[in-house]
Amino acid sequence: MRVTNSMMMRNFLNNLYSNTHKIDKLQRQLSSYKKLNRFSDDPMGYFRSLELKSRLDKIQQYSRNINDATSWLQQTETAVMEMNEIMKVIYENVLNASADTQADVQKNIVANNLIQLKEQIFQIMNTTFGDKYIFGGYNTTKAPFVNTGSEILYNGINLISATSDELSDIMSQKLNYEVGKGSYINVSINGLQVLGAGEDNLFNILDELIVALQNDEPASTFSPYIEKIKARQDNILNVIAEVGGRINRLEFLYERYSLDELNYETIRSSIEDIDMAEVVTKLEMARSVYNAALAVGSNIIQPSLVNFLW
Amino acid sequence: MNSFFGLEIARRALFTSQKAIDVTGHNIANADTKGYTLQRVVTAAVDPDLGGTRFLPPARALVGCGVTVQNIEQVRNAYLDRQYRKENALKGEWEVKSQGLENIEMFFDESSGSSVTAAISRFIASLNELSKVPDGKEQRTNLLQSGLILTETINHAYSTLKTLQDEHNRAIKDTVTQINSLVKSIASLNEQIERFEIRGDRANDLRDQRNLLLDDLSKLINITAYENSGGHLVIEVSNKTMLEHNTYDLLEAEQAAYNPVTGANDLYNVVWSSSGEPVDVATGTFKGHLDLRDGDPIDNFGIPYLIENLNKLARTLAEEINSIHSSGYTLPHESNGYTSVTGINFFAIPTDGSGNEVPVTAQNISINEEIINNIFNIAASSVEIDGSYGTGNNHIVLDLISLFERNDIPEVGGFNTFYRGILAELGVETNYAKNKYEGQSALVDNIDYNRMSVSAVSIDEELSNLVKYQHSYAAAARMITAIDEALDILINKTGLVGR
Numbered sequence: 001m002r003v004t005n006s007m008m009m010r011n012f013l014n015n016l017y018s019n020t021h022k023i024d025k026l027q028r029q030l031s032s033y034k035k036l037n038r039f040s041d042d043p044m045g046y047f048r049s050l051e052l053k054s055r056l057d058k059i060q061q062y063s064r065n066i067n068d069a070t071s072w073l074q075q076t077e078t079a080v081m082e083m084n085e086i087m088k089v090i091y092e093n094v095l096n097a098s099a100d101t102q103a104d105v106q107k108n109i110v111a112n113n114l115i116q117l118k119e120q121i122f123q124i125m126n127t128t129f130g131d132k133y134i135f136g137g138y139n140t141t142k143a144p145f146v147n148t149g150s151e152i153l154y155n156g157i158n159l160i161s162a163t164s165d166e167l168s169d170i171m172s173q174k175l176n177y178e179v180g181k182g183s184y185i186n187v188s189i190n191g192l193q194v195l196g197a198g199e200d201n202l203f204n205i206l207d208e209l210i211v212a213l214q215n216d217e218p219a220s221t222f223s224p225y226i227e228k229i230k231a232r233q234d235n236i237l238n239v240i241a242e243v244g245g246r247i248n249r250l251e252f253l254y255e256r257y258s259l260d261e262l263n264y265e266t267i268r269s270s271i272e273d274i275d276m277a278e279v280v281t282k283l284e285m286a287r288s289v290y291n292a293a294l295a296v297g298s299n300i301i302q303p304s305l306v307n308f309l310w
Numbered sequence: 311m312n313s314f315f316g317l318e319i320a321r322r323a324l325f326t327s328q329k330a331i332d333v334t335g336h337n338i339a340n341a342d343t344k345g346y347t348l349q350r351v352v353t354a355a356v357d358p359d360l361g362g363t364r365f366l367p368p369a370r371a372l373v374g375c376g377v378t379v380q381n382i383e384q385v386r387n388a389y390l391d392r393q394y395r396k397e398n399a400l401k402g403e404w405e406v407k408s409q410g411l412e413n414i415e416m417f418f419d420e421s422s423g424s425s426v427t428a429a430i431s432r433f434i435a436s437l438n439e440l441s442k443v444p445d446g447k448e449q450r451t452n453l454l455q456s457g458l459i460l461t462e463t464i465n466h467a468y469s470t471l472k473t474l475q476d477e478h479n480r481a482i483k484d485t486v487t488q489i490n491s492l493v494k495s496i497a498s499l500n501e502q503i504e505r506f507e508i509r510g511d512r513a514n515d516l517r518d519q520r521n522l523l524l525d526d527l528s529k530l531i532n533i534t535a536y537e538n539s540g541g542h543l544v545i546e547v548s549n550k551t552m553l554e555h556n557t558y559d560l561l562e563a564e565q566a567a568y569n570p571v572t573g574a575n576d577l578y579n580v581v582w583s584s585s586g587e588p589v590d591v592a593t594g595t596f597k598g599h600l601d602l603r604d605g606d607p608i609d610n611f612g613i614p615y616l617i618e619n620l621n622k623l624a625r626t627l628a629e630e631i632n633s634i635h636s637s638g639y640t641l642p643h644e645s646n647g648y649t650s651v652t653g654i655n656f657f658a659i660p661t662d663g664s665g666n667e668v669p670v671t672a673q674n675i676s677i678n679e680e681i682i683n684n685i686f687n688i689a690a691s692s693v694e695i696d697g698s699y700g701t702g703n704n705h706i707v708l709d710l711i712s713l714f715e716r717n718d719i720p721e722v723g724g725f726n727t728f729y730r731g732i733l734a735e736l737g738v739e740t741n742y743a744k745n746k747y748e749g750q751s752a753l754v755d756n757i758d759y760n761r762m763s764v765s766a767v768s769i770d771e772e773l774s775n776l777v778k779y780q781h782s783y784a785a786a787a788r789m790i791t792a793i794d795e796a797l798d799i800l801i802n803k804t805g806l807v808g809r
Contacts, residue, residue, distance in 0.1 A: 004766035043737030138700035
């Protein structure tokens with residue numbers, strides 16, 4: 001084949017360009033610490049890394065939701081535990097009152113105790129998390145329990161005269177946080193779940209008890225209330241168990257997401273990130289090839305027959 | 311036989327050597343000239359002179375009359391030219407496509423925080439925060455901001471693509487101008503070449519210029535160029551004659567082609583100026599610009615296809631979110647008169663100039679004014695909020711969040727996966743175009759390499775030729791000396807006997 005000067009020049013330049021191109025690409029990888037700078041570099045890899053990124057986003061979002069839900073439920077747990085303690089005190093007081101040996105004066109003391117305790121329950125049931133009421137169902141902005149003096153209202157409804165429709169509407173109010181794809185956790189414990197509704201709601205029981213104590217009713221009057229109080233207490237224990245259960249579920253999910261996050265992060269990194277040692281080695285190699293090409297170039301370009309004739 | 315005949319042979323040899331040296335000089339001088347084709351002196355031995363006698367001379371040993379320069383020819387391979395021009399058009403097409411797609415790809419850079427995916431992620435995060443505090447003012451403001459960012463990002467993606475389409479449209483007009491000016495230059499070169507060659511010479515340097523123009527033209531559009539039986543150059547585009555010698559048919563770009571993006575006839579349509587019929591463009595940079603500008607179906611990837619998908623995303627996003635949002639109830643607040651109303655859209659329903667509803671597109675997607683003006687019009691609750699009980703109802707927000715997790719939304723499947731799908735297609739196409747361009751480029755380089763092997767000047771070769779011609783010249787000069795000495799003997803030293 002006849003080889004002309006322009007061919008040698010062209011060849012030399014082509015090789016030089018391909019070397020500089022390689023160096024440029026490696027340097028881009030080094031400076032960005034990313035294997036994939038454009039998605040055409042590796043469309044499928046890029047697609048996968050995008051998918052992983054969106055999955056990671058979701059997991060992080062779920063984890064944040066779980067944290068918020070856990071704090072809310074822990075606040076609820078504290079409040080319900082306090083309720084449990086108070087119920088124990090009420091139970092003892094009523095037990096005392098039902099004993100035949102109790103004098104009127106002591107019944108009065110018990111009545112006063114109960115009035116105090118009722119006030120305490122009232123405060124606990126209006127507990128807030130941040131500035132949101134936790135026992136109000138959808139109602140998080142206003143105190144759910146209001147004492148008008150003549151009656152106690154829950155979200156504006158009289159508990160004794162509430163219709164079953166109203167009650168079931170209240171009971172169905174859930175504050176759901178999304179903690180997984182299509183999976184929700186209800187952070188709300190309804191006030192009525194704790195206190196009960198209708199004639200047997202705790203406030204009504206206490207009110208009746210206080211009146212009976214103040215009227216110095218005979219001991220036998222109180223024994224049915226012992227059962228009622230006991231039932232409320234069981235109810236509250238159930239609520240504690242439920243809150244505990246929800247918190248456990250959240251903790252379990254949180255662990256799982258932490259693990260998932262780590263795994264996805266590892267996969268994403270293996271797709272996107274460079275292997276430093278590998279890229280640096282390649283770059284060094286490309287540089288030395290480039291230098292060699294330059295050296296060869298000076299050999300190709302300089303001499304011609306001109307240097308040797310005459 | 312003529313006594314001075316030997317001098318005549320030597321003179322011809324001298325002239326021929328001189329000519330050869332001149333041509334060598336021309337070659338060396340043009341070693342770096344673009345498009346220059348190596349020239350060679352074609353010499354031939356001259357037949358014996360019969361001296362005009364009617365009869366054969368008695369002696370049979372006839373001597374030839376020396377050498378003559380027949381022509382100065384170009385060392386060029388027409389087959390390689392044809393191959394080069396055919397492949398060069400494909401190279402041009404893929405060069406435009408790979409560059410165009412890379413430009414699009416750059417604008418869709420997903421590693422930056424300003425991508426559509428990032429905007430969607432941000433929107434989902436804001437929804438999640440609102441779901442936890444559905445009556446929170448900051449959370450509502452945050453959702454509005456994220457919504458605005460999302461719509462602006464989609465709008466920006468649209469306008470970027472539209473700008474790129476406009477650029478390709480302008481490039482088509484520019485290409486038409488370029489093609490026309492090249493054709494005109496070639497026609498005028500044809501005339502010059504004919505005038506030059508009518509004397510029997512070869513217009514080598516003019517032909518070089520013409521070949522260079524043909525090479526340039528071949529990158530723009532698919533051409534076949536050949537010389538017809540009359541020695542005239544013919545250029546054809548998809549079997550339609552574009553130029554024959556000095557007559558030609560130009561291209562015309564008229565703004566009449568339908569644009570699927572705008573729905574108006576605002577793109578350039580390229581026709582033959584003689585007949586007004588559309589030009590059948592098969593390849594070349596012309597075709598590259600056309601495909602990127604018009605490419606709609608999947609096998610012909612272009613900007614309208616991307617915009618169409620972006621529109622689909624914007625439309626379904628607006629429709630699905632609106633249908634959920636408008637079923638929710640707003641939060642009562644001083645600013646909206648403590649009312650909880652339903653039926654408010656999150657995204658605005660766009661209207662045309664005369665107030666008719668038009669579909670949502672990537673260009674016009676925007677947040678409903680009612681929501682921009684009052685964040686309490688974001689409907690988070692699934693039931694009417696009576697008084698201020700029930701402000702914690704977040705069902706609508708949860709439904710909106712789960713919308714982004716669905717994979718069965720009509721037309722798109724899932725928003726995120728759909729958008730990622732568009733990106734993946736763009737990536738695959740860009741990658742394909744880049745590979746295609748690199749392959750085609752290597753092929754054209756290879757052909758050009760072969761062409762150079764035949765036609766380019768090798769300095770070493772020219773120098774060795776120079777040495778050769780120098781020696782020929784010296785030898786011819788020596789011939790004259792020899793004949794001179796012979797004649798000297800004949801004229802001055804003969805017939806002196808007895809003097």
